[in-house]
Amino acid sequence: MDNLLDRALGLDGRGDRWPLLGKVVLVEDCVETGGAFVVHHIIKRFLSPQPAAASNHSLILVAFSQPLSHYDRVLRKLGCNLVAQRDHDRFLFFDMLNLRFPGEEFRDDVKTGSSVLVSLFEKIYNAVRALSAEKNCITIVIDDIALMEVVANGSSDSVLDFLHYCRTLTSEFDCSVVALNHGDIYSTTEKPMLMLNLEYLSNILVRAEPLATGSAVDVHGQLMVFNKGEHDGQGTPGSKVHNFHFRVKENSVDFFYPGGRG
Amino acid sequence: MATPKTRASSFSRNVPSTAAPQMPGVKSGPNGTLFLSSGISDLDKILGGGFPLGSLVVVMEDPEAPHHMLLLRNFMSQGLVLNQPLLYASPAKDPRGFLGTLPSPVSSKDDKPLDRDSEQEKGLRIAWQYKKYFGENQPNSNGQRDNKFEFCNEFDLRKPLQRQFLSGQRVECMSTQDSPDLAALHDRCATFLKQFFRTDGNISGAGRIAIQSFCAPQCTYFDKEWHVLSFIRSLRSMIRSSNAVVILSFPPSLLSPSFSKRLQHMADTLLSVRAIPDEDKDLAKLLTGYQDMIGLLSVHKVARINTQVPIILEAATFSIKLQKRKFLVLECLNQAPVDGSSGTSYATSGSCSVSSKGGSLDF
Numbered sequence: 063m064d065n066l067l068d069r070a071l072g073l074d075g076r077g078d079r080w081p082l083l084g085k086v087v088l089v090e091d092c093v094e095t096g097g098a099f100v101v102h103h104i105i106k107r108f109l110s111p112q113p114a115a116a117s118n119h120s121l122i123l124v125a126f127s128q129p130l131s132h133y134d135r136v137l138r139k140l141g142c143n144l145v146a147q148r149d150h151d152r153f154l155f156f157d158m159l160n161l162r163f164p165g166e167e168f169r170d171d172v173k174t175g176s177s178v179l180v181s182l183f184e185k186i187y188n189a190v191r192a193l194s195a196e197k198n199c200i201t202i203v204i205d206d207i208a209l210m211e212v213v214a215n216g217s218s219d220s221v222l223d224f225l226h227y228c229r230t231l232t233s234e235f236d237c238s239v240v241a242l243n244h245g246d247i248y249s250t251t252e253k254p255m256l257m258l259n260l261e262y263l264s265n266i267l268v269r270a271e272p273l274a275t276g277s278a279v280d281v282h283g284q285l286m287v288f289n290k291g292e293h294d295g296q297g298t299p300g301s302k303v304h305n306f307h308f309r310v311k312e313n314s315v316d317f318f319y320p321g322g323r324g
Numbered sequence: 325m326a327t328p329k330t331r332a333s334s335f336s337r338n339v340p341s342t343a344a345p346q347m348p349g350v351k352s353g354p355n356g357t358l359f360l361s362s363g364i365s366d367l368d369k370i371l372g373g374g375f376p377l378g379s380l381v382v383v384m385e386d387p388e389a390p391h392h393m394l395l396l397r398n399f400m401s402q403g404l405v406l407n408q409p410l411l412y413a414s415p416a417k418d419p420r421g422f423l424g425t426l427p428s429p430v431s432s433k434d435d436k437p438l439d440r441d442s443e444q445e446k447g448l449r450i451a452w453q454y455k456k457y458f459g460e461n462q463p464n465s466n467g468q469r470d471n472k473f474e475f476c477n478e479f480d481l482r483k484p485l486q487r488q489f490l491s492g493q494r495v496e497c498m499s500t501q502d503s504p505d506l507a508a509l510h511d512r513c514a515t516f517l518k519q520f521f522r523t524d525g526n527i528s529g530a531g532r533i534a535i536q537s538f539c540a541p542q543c544t545y546f547d548k549e550w551h552v553l554s555f556i557r558s559l560r561s562m563i564r565s566s567n568a569v570v571i572l573s574f575p576p577s578l579l580s581p582s583f584s585k586r587l588q589h590m591a592d593t594l595l596s597v598r599a600i601p602d603e604d605k606d607l608a609k610l611l612t613g614y615q616d617m618i619g620l621l622s623v624h625k626v627a628r629i630n631t632q633v634p635i636i637l638e639a640a641t642f643s644i645k646l647q648k649r650k651f652l653v654l655e656c657l658n659q660a661p662v663d664g665s666s667g668t669s670y671a672t673s674g675s676c677s678v679s680s681k682g683g684s685l686d687f
Binding site: 093129 | 553557560565580582624625629632637
C-alpha cells in the first residue's frame with residue numbers, strides 16, 4: 063500500500079529489489095515527538111510478506127532501547143511477526159538493553175566502552191557475512207545512537223567509527239542501515255560533530271518534529287524526509303525534500319499533507 | 325472515514341474494563357501492561373491508568389520549589405500502604421528522616437474529596453463533538469471507583485504515615501551523598517529489583533524505587549555526566565525486566581542542556597514541576613483559582629510500552645492544589661473570564677495543547 067512516507071523513501075516502486083539497498087537512513091526525533099514509528103514502519107515493509115522477493119530479506123536489529131517483547135508486540139500489530147521471522151533466521155535480535163559491564167561501568171574506562179562497540183561490530187559483520195553467503199538482502203537497524211554513545215561512555219569517536227564501519231557494509235554487502243537518533247540532544251552543542259557526520263553519512267534523512275502549533279490528537283507531528291539520491295521524474299539526479307504530517311495508530315500510520323486529514 | 329472512532333485500530337479487543345487485578349495495588353492496562361498508582365488519583369487518570377510496571381518516571385525539578393517532593397511522597401506512601409517494598413535514595417545524610425513526612429491515607433470514615441459530582445458535572449459540560457477524545461479515558465475511571473482503595477488512596481498531607489507501614493523490611497533507605505561513584509547505588513538497586521524479576525507467570529509482588537534529587541550538586545558524581553547516564557541506562561534495563569517502577573527526580577537547571585535532554589529521552593514518563601510566583605498579578609488575572617495553586621505540573625511524555633501510539637493529552641499542564649489543605653489534586657488550568665474592558669483576546673484557549681515554542685505558561 064502506497065503512502066507518503068513510502069513515496070519519499072522510494073519504497074513505492076514496483077521493482078523486486080529492495081530500494082534501500084546500500085543506503086543509510088537516519089531517523090531523527092525529539093522528546094516531544096518520537097520517531098520510533100518510522101523505524102517500525104521500515105522494519106515492517108522490509109520483513110512483511112510481499113511478492114516472492116521478500117523471502118530472502120533478513121533484518122538485524124541492534125536494540126539498545128527496548129526489549130524484544132516491545133518490538134514484537136508493536137510489529138505484530140503492524141502485521142509482522144518477529145518471533146516467527148526469527149525462527150526462520152530472517153530476523154536477528156541483538157539485545158543491547160541487557161548489556162551490563164560487571165562493575166566497570168562507572169569507572170573512567172573509555173577503552174571498555176569502545177571495546178564493546180568493536181565486539182558488537184564483529185558480531186554484526188559475522189552475521190552479515192553468513193547471511194549474504196545465502197544471497198540475502200540485509201538491513202541493519204540501530205535503536206538508538208544516543209544510547210550507543212552512553213554504552214561507549216561518551217566516546218563519540220568510537221560511535222562514529224562504528225557507524226563508518228557499518229557504512230562499509232553497505233558497499234561491501236549491499237546492506238541497508240537504518241539508525242534512530244535524538245536530534246534535540248545536540249541542538250545546544252556548538253559543534254555537534256557526531257550529528258553532522260551522521261547527517262553527512264546518510265543517504266536519506268527523516269526528521270520527526272512536533273507541529274509548530276503544539277500537539278494535537280489528530281496530527282501527531284510532522285515529518286521531513288530528505289532523500290539525497292532521489293531522481294525526479296526527468297531522470298536527472300537531484301535531492302528532494304518532502305514534508306508532511308502524520309498520525310500514529312496501532313495498526314498503521316497515517317501520512318497526509320497539512321490540512322489533508324482524511 | 326465518516327464516523328470518528330475512539331479506538332485507533334478497527335479491531336477492538338474484548339477486554340472487560342472491570343477485569344480483576346491479580347493483586348491489590350496492580351491494575352492491568354492495555355497492551356499487556358500493568359499499572360502501579362502514583363498515589364495521586366488525578367495523575368493516574370491523566371497518565372491513562374498510572375505508572376506502568378517496568379517503566380522509569382523522571383520528574384524535572386524546579387530549584388525554586390520542592391514540589392517534586394509532593395509527587396515522591398505520595399508515590400512512596402502509596403507503595404507502603406499497599407505493602408509494596410520501597411527503596412528510597414536521596415542526597416540527604418539521613419534519608420530515613422524523610423519518611424516522617426510521608427502522608428497518611430484517609431480512612432473511609434474521614435471525609436474524602438467528592439470527585440463523583442465533579443465527574444458528572446464534567447459530563448454535562450463536554451459538548452458532544454468532543455466526547456470522542458474522552459472515550460479512551462472513561463472506562464478506566466468508571467471501573468476503578470469500586471476498587472479504588474485497592475489501587476490508589478487519597479492521602480492526607482497533614483497526617484504522617486502510621487509507624488506500622490514504615491517498620492519491617494519494607495523500606496530501604498540510602499544516601500547518595502557520600503558514595504564516590506554510583507556503583508553502590510547501582511548495586512543496591514540491582515539487589516532490590518532481583519526480588520521483582522519478571523517471569524511469564526503471575527506476578528508475586530511489585531516494588532517501588534524513589535530516587536530524589538539525582539545529580540544534586542552535593543553528590544560527588546554530580547559532574548560525571550557519562551557515569552550518570554550509564555547508571556540510568558543500566559537502571560532502565562534492570563527495571564524493564566522487573567515488576568517495579570522507578571521514580572527519579574533531578575534538577576535540569578543545574579545540568580548541561582544536552583545532558584538533561586539525554587536524561588529526558590531515557591525516561592518513559594516525563595513530568596516537570598514548576599513553582600508559581602506569589603502575588604503575580606498577571607497570572608491572577610489569567611487563571612481562575614490562582615490563589616489556591618501551589619505549583620504547576622507538566623506532563624511531557626507518557627510511557628509507551630508495547631505500543632508505538634503516543635498519548636496526546638488535551639492539556640499538558642496542570643495546577644497543583646491542596647484541597648481542604650489536605651488532599652493533593654491536579655486541575656486543568658482554566659482561563660479566567662475575560663474582562664470586557666481589558667481587551668485581551670482569546671488567543672490561547674484554556675484547553676489547548678502544548679506549544680513547543682510556548683511562553684512560560686503552556687496550557
